[in-house]
Amino acid sequence: MSVMSVSDSDEELYNERTALVPAQNPAVPSYRPDPELSPTEDSDSKTAGRSGGRAGPDPGAEPEDEEEEPLKYGAKHVIMLFVPVTLCMAVVVATIKSVSFYSEKTTQQLIYTPFSEDTPDVGRRLLHSVLNTAIMISVIVVMTILLVVLYKNRCYKFIHGWLILSSLMLLFWFSFMYLGEVFRTYNVAVDYPTVAMVIWNFGAVGMLCIHWKGPLQLQQAYLILISALMALVFIKYLPEWSTWVILGAISVYDLVAVLSPKGPLRMLVETAQERNEPIFPALIYSSAMIWTVMMANPVDGQRSETGSDEEAELNGGRAEPPSRRPRPVTEEELEEERGVKLGLGDFIFYSVLVGKAAATGGDWNTTLACFVAILIGLCLTLLLLAIFRKALPALPISIAFGLIFYFSTDFLVQPFMDNLANHQFYI
Amino acid sequence: MTAAVFFGCTFIAFGPAVSLFLFTIAREPLRVIFLIAGAFFWLVSLLLASLVWFISVQISNKESASQQKGLLIFGVVLSVLLQETFPASAGVLVILGFQRDIIMLCCFVSVSGLGFGFMSGAFSVVNILADSVGPGTVGIHGDSQHYFLSSAFMTMAIILLHMFWGVIFFDGCEKQRWLAVAAVVASHLLVSSLTFQNPQYVSSLVPTYIVMFFMGIWAFYTAGGSLRNLKLCLTCKDKDFLLANHRPR
Numbered sequence: 001m002s003v004m005s006v007s008d009s010d011e012e013l014y015n016e017r018t019a020l021v022p023a024q025n026p027a028v029p030s031y032r033p034d035p036e037l038s039p040t041e042d043s044d045s046k047t048a049g050r051s052g053g054r055a056g057p058d059p060g061a062e063p064e065d066e067e068e069e070p071l072k073y074g075a076k077h078v079i080m081l082f083v084p085v086t087l088c089m090a091v092v093v094a095t096i097k098s099v100s101f102y103s104e105k106t107t108q109q110l111i112y113t114p115f116s117e118d119t120p121d122v123g124r125r126l127l128h129s130v131l132n133t134a135i136m137i138s139v140i141v142v143m144t145i146l147l148v149v150l151y152k153n154r155c156y157k158f159i160h161g162w163l164i165l166s167s168l169m170l171l172f173w174f175s176f177m178y179l180g181e182v183f184r185t186y187n188v189a190v191d192y193p194t195v196a197m198v199i200w201n202f203g204a205v206g207m208l209c210i211h212w213k214g215p216l217q218l219q220q221a222y223l224i225l226i227s228a229l230m231a232l233v234f235i236k237y238l239p240e241w242s243t244w245v246i247l248g249a250i251s252v253y254d255l256v257a258v259l260s261p262k263g264p265l266r267m268l269v270e271t272a273q274e275r276n277e278p279i280f281p282a283l284i285y286s287s288a289m290i291w292t293v294m295m296a297n298p299v300d301g302q303r304s305e306t307g308s309d310e311e312a313e314l315n316g317g318r319a320e321p322p323s324r325r326p327r328p329v330t331e332e333e334l335e336e337e338r339g340v341k342l343g344l345g346d347f348i349f350y351s352v353l354v355g356k357a358a359a360t361g362g363d364w365n366t367t368l369a370c371f372v373a374i375l376i377g378l379c380l381t382l383l384l385l386a387i388f389r390k391a392l393p394a395l396p397i398s399i400a401f402g403l404i405f406y407f408s409t410d411f412l413v414q415p416f417m418d419n420l421a422n423h424q425f426y427i
Numbered sequence: 428m429t430a431a432v433f434f435g436c437t438f439i440a441f442g443p444a445v446s447l448f449l450f451t452i453a454r455e456p457l458r459v460i461f462l463i464a465g466a467f468f469w470l471v472s473l474l475l476a477s478l479v480w481f482i483s484v485q486i487s488n489k490e491s492a493s494q495q496k497g498l499l500i501f502g503v504v505l506s507v508l509l510q511e512t513f514p515a516s517a518g519v520l521v522i523l524g525f526q527r528d529i530i531m532l533c534c535f536v537s538v539s540g541l542g543f544g545f546m547s548g549a550f551s552v553v554n555i556l557a558d559s560v561g562p563g564t565v566g567i568h569g570d571s572q573h574y575f576l577s578s579a580f581m582t583m584a585i586i587l588l589h590m591f592w593g594v595i596f597f598d599g600c601e602k603q604r605w606l607a608v609a610a611v612v613a614s615h616l617l618v619s620s621l622t623f624q625n626p627q628y629v630s631s632l633v634p635t636y637i638v639m640f641f642m643g644i645w646a647f648y649t650a651g652g653s654l655r656n657l658k659l660c661l662t663c664k665d666k667d668f669l670l671a672n673h674r675p676r
Contacts (some may be wrong), residue, residue: 007672071457072455072456072457075455075456075457075459075460076456076608078456079456079459079460081438082459085612227526253656270507293657315480339456345440363554364553364554364557365550365553365554368546368549368550368553369470372466372470372546375463376463376464376467379460383522386513406476408474408477409474409477411481412477412481413473413474413477415477415481416473416476416477416480416481417477417550417551418501418504420499420501420551421551421554421555423499423623423625424574424578424622424625425500425503425619425622425623426501426551426581426582426585426618426619426622426625427473427476427503427506427507427510427547427551
């Protein structure tokens with residue numbers, strides 16, 4: 001099956017997603033508490049804010065807890081991102097190792113990487129991979145600028161249609177392909193009506209969860225799955241050297257696009273924040289969950305607890321539902337867990353790196369090394385996020401560590417460990 | 428060479444470590460981060476050691492097998508020493524006055540030791556485990572039949588040893604007991620050297636396990652344990668358990 005018709009939207013899609021933003025204030029009005037009640041977070045909350053958004057520390061807390069609180073709070077957010085990134089990478093690695101389709105050499109290539117790498121000459125191969133990268137990156141830049149222009153001119157319908165089309169393709173076509181390959185690998189005979197039913201249900205629920213409302217965890221699961229599918233497509237269809245050069249180039253692009261004043265991604269994030277709107281749900285993984293605890297009636301002191309998914313609240317129209325508006329007098333505590341948002345492009349490229357490490361060489365040490373390197377890079381990025389408190393690119397540090405560890409493990413550590421294992425020496 | 432061998436060896440090698448992880452680390456996000464940081468630092472030390480080994484191999488005589496083996500032994504010793512410099516540098520930081528969060532520190536030490544251990548064990552054994560799933564015959568050319576099993580046991584010992592070494596090393600650095608620090612380095616070198624005798628597994632595994640027990644007991648006392656604590660804990664009369672269940676002692 002030819003994949004020449006990978007839609008353009010996919011290309012730009014994943015690149016919109018390469019940004020790491022602190023959680024924005026959802027459309028709940030800022031709340032001025034009673035002075036004697038415990039303080040809540042201020043309206044532009046950050047991941048490791050000192051203001052501690054809990055109802056208050058326990059009464060018997062040691063003084064050290066005061067200092068440890070923001071650290072623990074920040075650590076919780078780091079873990080909230082470690083888990084989905086790990087899951088995405090695990091899915092990709094498991095697929096690569098078991099379903100040989102995704103690591104087979106193929107002569108088909110995406111139209112974005114037209115130069116083949118079949119030449120034995122090293123210089124020529126390098127040249128081709130650089131040219132491939134140049135084409136790919138320029139396509140991405142053009143798409144990103146197009147998206148920002150559309151967003152600024154408020155062509156929401158166009159953008160939504162574009163996003164819906166590309167998630168349709170991911171959820172239906174790519175998952176159908178994936179399912180087919182899995183069945184082929186395990187030699188399972190399944191009839192078409194069953195497959196149609198499964199794919200229809202999977203895709204329809206996915207579209208609902210991602211673009212409309214759904215339970216937070218289901219939405220997160222779907223976002224992880226589509227990132228994994230996209231990463232698998234890249235692993236299969238990008239030639240080897242081009243992949244590494246593209247990973248490097250896209251980290252540089254991410255750095256430039258998010259940090260420089262005229263960078264498209266920065267403009268996108270800032271415009272979204274100005275208009276107090278969320279960035280499109282299909283592009284961002286959010287780990288947040290809001291719980292509002294408020295008194296329904298001041299007289300009988302009954303408490304009602306509502307928990308909702310931040311995305312759902314923001315997706316269901318721009319205005320918040322009236323039931324959530326707190327009455328300032330009666331509100332007892334506003335307990336919120338604000339999370340961090342990570343763009344889906346970051347998931348995709350992390351998984352591409354680890355998956356490619358798993359696909360080439362068949363060595364688990366390299367895969368493990370890349371995995372740890374990426375997690376540490378993510379940790380450092382989140383630390384920087386806590387310090388700088390504005391949208392940061394999540395790719396550069398992790399990909400840099402990942403690339404360094406991939407090449408050094410593959411060329412230096414691998415022979416050493418092989419020799420050690422031969423003689424059963426332990427270090 | 429079946430799934431049974433794969434699962435058996437995996438559980439032997441990683442069982443204690445994973446249960447330690449689940450019971451003490453998985454709940455606390457900060458500890459998970461320290462675990463990953465420990466793994467990362469081990470990786471960096473391995474990288475440096477491999478770099479030195481690689482360069483030395485390139486400039487040496489590639490034909491001579493004994494020279495290659497000698498270089499390998501040199502590589503092992505170097506990597507052990509490098510592995511100890513990372514906790515050493517962190518220990519120096521501790522002495523220099525990074526001492527405010529002693530509570531954090533005690534968790535940090537054993538957790539990052541476990542991270543070291545995880546990575547070390549994983550790097551030693553994962554490829555072997557992956558091979559054990561596929562078809563094949565162990566030791567068909569006359570090598571030992573117990574390759575997989577002995578690797579698994581050795582890995583378990585190494586992972587636990589790393590954790591114990593971490594605790595003792597840091598405590599030694601903190602209280603300036605250089606004998607403890609030297610003992611850790613020496614025992615690490617000893618254990619690695621014992622593996623040079625593989626495949627005579629008896630002479631390598633048994634002493635390793637003896638060292639592990641000693642180190643375990645030493646680390647237990649260093650971390651503040653005592654027979655009394657142990658007894659209280661085992662009979663469910665210790666403070667945390669009682670507080671959690673609101674029962675008088």
